[in-house]
Amino acid sequence: MAPIQSTEGTKVWYCKQKGRHCTVPRPPLWYSVPCLKYGADVSPWLPPRLLTTICTTLMSTNVPAKILAKPQSTRTQRWKCRLKSAFSTVFNHATKHTGVGIVCAVAYFDPGNWGVDLAAGSEYGYKLLFVILLAGLFAVFLQILASRLGCVTGLDLASHCRLLFYDRPEHKLLYRWLVHYPLYVLSEIAIISTDLAELLGSAIALCMIFPKLPLWAGVLLTAFDVLFILALGDPLRGRPVRMFECLIAALVLSVLICIAIIIAKVNVEWSDAFEGFLPSKTLFAEGALYTSVGILGATVMPHSLFLGSALATQDRISPNLPKGPLHSSSLSEESLERPNEKLVHHLRRLFQRTFDSISFTFRVRRETEDMVKPKCHADRENNTLVFVQAHLYHGIFDMAISLLGFAVIINSLILILASAVFYYGYEKTSDPAGLFDAHDIIQDSVGKAAALLFALALLAAGQSSSIIATVAGQSVSEGFLQWKVSPVVRRLLTRLLGLIPSMVVAAALGRPGINTLLVASQVALAIILPFITFPLIWLTSCKKIMSVRKPEVTLEPGSETEGGTCNPERALPLVDFSSGKIATGVGVLIWLIMVAANAYVIITLAMGKGD
Numbered sequence: 001m002a003p004i005q006s007t008e009g010t011k012v013w014y015c016k017q018k019g020r021h022c023t024v025p026r027p028p029l030w031y032s033v034p035c036l037k038y039g040a041d042v043s044p045w046l047p048p049r050l051l052t053t054i055c056t057t058l059m060s061t062n063v064p065a066k067i068l069a070k071p072q073s074t075r076t077q078r079w080k081c082r083l084k085s086a087f088s089t090v091f092n093h094a095t096k097h098t099g100v101g102i103v104c105a106v107a108y109f110d111p112g113n114w115g116v117d118l119a120a121g122s123e124y125g126y127k128l129l130f131v132i133l134l135a136g137l138f139a140v141f142l143q144i145l146a147s148r149l150g151c152v153t154g155l156d157l158a159s160h161c162r163l164l165f166y167d168r169p170e171h172k173l174l175y176r177w178l179v180h181y182p183l184y185v186l187s188e189i190a191i192i193s194t195d196l197a198e199l200l201g202s203a204i205a206l207c208m209i210f211p212k213l214p215l216w217a218g219v220l221l222t223a224f225d226v227l228f229i230l231a232l233g234d235p236l237r238g239r240p241v242r243m244f245e246c247l248i249a250a251l252v253l254s255v256l257i258c259i260a261i262i263i264a265k266v267n268v269e270w271s272d273a274f275e276g277f278l279p280s281k282t283l284f285a286e287g288a289l290y291t292s293v294g295i296l297g298a299t300v301m302p303h304s305l306f307l308g309s310a311l312a313t314q315d316r317i318s319p320n321l322p323k324g325p326l327h328s329s330s331l332s333e334e335s336l337e338r339p340n341e342k343l344v345h346h347l348r349r350l351f352q353r354t355f356d357s358i359s360f361t362f363r364v365r366r367e368t369e370d371m372v373k374p375k376c377h378a379d380r381e382n383n384t385l386v387f388v389q390a391h392l393y394h395g396i397f398d399m400a401i402s403l404l405g406f407a408v409i410i411n412s413l414i415l416i417l418a419s420a421v422f423y424y425g426y427e428k429t430s431d432p433a434g435l436f437d438a439h440d441i442i443q444d445s446v447g448k449a450a451a452l453l454f455a456l457a458l459l460a461a462g463q464s465s466s467i468i469a470t471v472a473g474q475s476v477s478e479g480f481l482q483w484k485v486s487p488v489v490r491r492l493l494t495r496l497l498g499l500i501p502s503m504v505v506a507a508a509l510g511r512p513g514i515n516t517l518l519v520a521s522q523v524a525l526a527i528i529l530p531f532i533t534f535p536l537i538w539l540t541s542c543k544k545i546m547s548v549r550k551p552e553v554t555l556e557p558g559s560e561t562e563g564g565t566c567n568p569e570r571a572l573p574l575v576d577f578s579s580g581k582i583a584t585g586v587g588v589l590i591w592l593i594m595v596a597a598n599a600y601v602i603i604t605l606a607m608g609k610g611d
Helices: 048-060 075-097 100-109 111-153 157-165 172-209 215-231 242-264 270-275 288-299 302-311 339-362 385-423 435-445 448-481 487-508 514-541 581-606
Strands: 002-007 010-015 020-023 547-549 574-576
Touching: 075 385, 100 111, 100 242, 100 302, 100 385, 100 448, 111 157, 111 172, 111 270, 111 288, 111 302, 111 385, 111 435, 111 448, 111 514, 111 581, 157 172, 157 302, 157 448, 157 514, 172 215, 172 302, 172 435, 172 448, 172 487, 172 514, 215 448, 215 487, 242 385, 242 448, 288 514, 288 581, 302 448, 302 514, 385 435, 385 547, 435 448, 448 487, 487 514, 514 581
Parallel strands: none
Antiparallel strands: 002 010, 010 020, 547 574
């Protein structure tokens, strides 16, 4: 026998011939007992009496084990370990898991939001800040549902709708033509309405910066942002595109900074502003509920739910792998002795990689390149448990912080700006203020620099939101219809669906009718929203769809290494990630509120009272 550990003069002996411990003294300190039979620590820290009982049991069962004596750590060491673990978690989240939340948050402060927030602040002051907060909480809840759906199942919301309605076992054609295709048409209408507001908002911003520029020319200029999307790669593939996410984050920060600088130069009664986040009777005033529904439609965006579920399917932990085999060169690095030959060699490699990247973007993917596509949810498997545990909670945290920290704050600041300038301040008016009105009054009362910041913030919001709407349109078309065309063609067609109506509106209505059109487009989004959120709430509440198989690892007795083998013949247990009863109830309540608000808007418009 030989001692394997010594602590304060006490030795634990292990007999190699018998294969078990021969002496188990009472330990004077706290210990950790790793047992190979269980594949992990029996308990991280055990008291002496319990440790003695476990050791006696191990001796009686002749199971080899190692008893590691570990003295109790001091309070300082424990705090150091906690701080190190917290820093490692924050660093891992910041470097790998940020980006999706900011990309989705862009949709919640697009120019449509600007138009509705300016109208609400100029007519009702700070009182509708409660609606912005409530709509922001609705958006956080629904966006988290979309993120959970994509992370657990590995499919976006549009693809789930196709599996749910396209190939039903009974009444197949009925479900296709009465449910699936109408839902796709509504999704495209939502994207067109969103893109219409974003293109017009960006065009307005260009007209503010360059007053002599016609509005239709501004719409045409803002449509070229699709070239940036094509240059940054495809954000919807299995790997995240960091350049795309960094561009969107830079635009979001520029919007927030510009609005904050303008607010700092305006006289705001902050006590009254914070009271606006509490509910009041003003919500039920004539015209206020119509504007509130517009805020709801402008805040909770249907296309952001599609995009959030698609981006949540990406693997953000595994290292980037090359898309194909490296091209071998006839010349090796050692044979390139002259500088000219090295330069030619590197230029050839650069040209080859660029050509491969461009050809991959324009290439049409065939059926032979993909796996057999399932026709229902029972024909496919969800993501692994390791993938879900590594991505799910990071994605939820990133989504909640981004929406509350950017979307809600920016929308609130826009409404506060309109209230301080129009309702309480320089030029009180009974008519709802528009984007041009806000720019003119800021230029006259605050200064040209603040007006320029206002135009730049609007331009950044419009361009970032327009890019997001184009990518979301690609996700919708791929999921619902499974188009067999290249990503370039899909994005160009999606862009044209929003560009043509924007050009017609800009040329026909001009500046006077744009503000009304912006509010009307957000009300249309609010009407479409319940049709998109109902499948999302149902899918995330279904245990069969949101369950992940738990791999079972068995360890052979006497093995000296941790690990094991998985028995594929046994039925593996499932880990349920579906929404509980409380979360499902909250989702149904939000859906009922949306339906009731839409019914009010339809009745108001039918009576001719909607403005």
